[in-house]
Amino acid sequence: MTGHANGSSNLTVVIKLGTSSIVDEKTREPILSNLTLIVETAARLRKDGHRVIIVSSGAIGVGLRRMDEDERPKHLPRKQALAAVGQCRLMSLWDSLFEHLRIPVAQILLTRNDIADRIQYTNAQNTFSELLDMGVVPIVNENDTLAVAEIKFGDNDTLSAITAAMVKADYLFLMTDVDCLYTANPRNDPSAKPIEVVSDISSLRADVSTSGSALGTGGMGTKIVAARLATSAGVTTVITRSSKPGNIHEIVSYLQKVREDPDAASALAPPPLHTRFLPAETPIHSRSFWLLHGLTPHGNLYIDSGAYAALLKKASLLPAGVVAVDGHFGQQEAVRLFVVEKRSATALDGDFPSHAEEPKEVGRALVNYGSKEIDLIKGARSSHIRTILGYADSEYVALRENIAFFIESEISSGSASPALR
Structure with a gap:
């Protein structure tokens, strides 16, 4: 071609x-x-x-x-x-x-x-x-x-x-x-x-x-x-x-x-x-283009800034870095990725995310678990996944090869961008 x-x-x-x-x-x-x-x-x-x-x-x-x-x-x-x-x-x-x-x-x-x-x-x-x-x-x-x-x-x-x-x-x-x-x-x-x-x-x-x-x-x-x-x-x-x-x-x-x-x-x-x-x-x-634009996202994942920094260094997404889940999606479906400040477990019980936080949409991910499973294992260590779910398909919520990011300038401007890091 x-x-x-x-x-x-x-x-x-x-x-x-x-x-x-x-x-x-x-x-x-x-x-x-x-x-x-x-x-x-x-x-x-x-x-x-x-x-x-x-x-x-x-x-x-x-x-x-x-x-x-x-x-x-x-x-x-x-x-x-x-x-x-x-x-x-x-x-x-x-x-x-x-x-x-x-x-x-x-x-x-x-x-x-x-x-x-x-x-x-x-x-x-x-x-x-x-x-x-x-x-x-x-x-x-x-x-x-x-x-x-x-x-x-x-x-x-x-x-x-x-x-x-x-x-x-x-x-x-x-x-x-x-x-x-x-x-x-x-x-x-x-x-x-x-x-x-x-x-x-x-x-x-x-x-x-x-x-x-x-x-x-x-x-x-x-x-x-x-x-x-x-x-x-x-x-x-x-x-x-x-x-x-x-x-x-x-x-x-x-x-x-x-x-x-x-x-x-x-x-x-x-x-x-x-x-x-x-x-x-x-x-x-x-x-990466396919991840962003070939797939329709079915929900949202909110991750903390530490997890985001690790992903930018090519690490995969661990459940410990997930703060909250929104929407209903299954295994191997696409979701939007948002970065938020990590909060205590009690603070997560209310309406999430709060308007004051203004989560930043940073990219897309193809997830290894459905929304119900991720909601159960969010914030946990990977070694605890089997105990929580009764099985462990992967130690990661999403593999790095299945994650794509928008460029920084587009993220800060708040516009949905196809341009990737």
């Missing part, structure tokens, strides 16, 4: 298209002119030796048109039925357009359940790799026909970031209805200035946003979250205008020339307007 951008001419490019890029908001008709430009852009990238993946929304939007319905339904079974109708027609459309250029495509439908198991996650990576080696353009979408809230990615921006991390992409393009991020909403603030490069996503102000479309589920906020996920995995993430798909090829070509010869930048024509989120200097490993 292609590595991250490192001067090699063979790059992996993931292009995420929202519903408003594919389906007209008023007529619900596919925007054939835009789709054709996207196909031509993918073909140009492939001609340059790059590999292309498209994350395509639009199944429900296309389903609405096919069934002559005016509004996106709120009832889940209706949404899923429309997605089933629309996905079939959407893939037929992509296949037909790419066939004109003799480029094969493949459909990949995902839910969180499909990557929650480590083996399945690895299998998905292998499938992507094989398809790209075969010269196929994978078309990825969330499996809206079956997905319920618990296993949904929430939006295709998040799905595209997880896909980009899975395939170790060099670039993730998030296509939207503006050229780039602005310091304010350019639609109603003439003083808004473009933000061309973002090296620290946590420094972005909360008011950097634009409104989303009526058909889609994501706005600019979901794109910033997606950029946070992708850049943590070493993927350069770009926001640019969806109505100008040719921008993708121009931006990739420009960045490639600058990477090969930094001094050439001044002589080159500037690329189309876009916002580029720079990748993390030390990208996280695939397994």
Whole structure:
């Protein structure tokens, strides 16, 4: 599988298209002119030796048109039925357009359940790799026909970031209805200035946003979250205008020339307007990314600062370091990790955690015991586990290889981050 951008001419490019890029908001008709430009852009990238993946929304939007319905339904079974109708027609459309250029495509439908198991996650990576080696353009979408809230990615921006991390992409393009991020909403603030490069996503102000479309589920906020996920995995993430798909090829070509010869930048024509989120200097490993973003946490573990310090030094989590448990979860399920100051046993009897403590969420863990068992052994020595539970599957609540942490700057700012230590 292609590595991250490192001067090699063979790059992996993931292009995420929202519903408003594919389906007209008023007529619900596919925007054939835009789709054709996207196909031509993918073909140009492939001609340059790059590999292309498209994350395509639009199944429900296309389903609405096919069934002559005016509004996106709120009832889940209706949404899923429309997605089933629309996905079939959407893939037929992509296949037909790419066939004109003799480029094969493949459909990949995902839910969180499909990557929650480590083996399945690895299998998905292998499938992507094989398809790209075969010269196929994978078309990825969330499996809206079956997905319920618990296993949904929430939006295709998040799905595209997880896909980009899975395939170790060099670039993730998030296509939207503006050229780039602005310091304010350019639609109603003439003083808004473009933000061309973002090296620290946590420094972005909360008011950097634009409104989303009526058909889609994501706005600019979901794109910033997606950029946070992708850049943590070493993927350069770009926001640019969806109505100008040719921008993708121009931006990739420009960045490639600058990477090969930094001094050439001044002589080159500037690329189309876009916002580029720079990748993390030390990208996280695939397994750590999976722990944070492939799994849905089912509860919370509160650990003391001493245990946290030991974990940062690569130790595993002992029951002695666990202060409290919240939620109901089973063995080998994911939980959120919070750090709190250790308190006496009597202080733990009340409502936990108290508002005064403000526990800091620091990461995720895959636990060796369920919530009931951990609640019984918390604060105890490992040698006492068998006495307390009657058995001892492990001396650890969680192994270090099954724990992943956010970076310090994100923890202190209180934002949920995909970037890991």
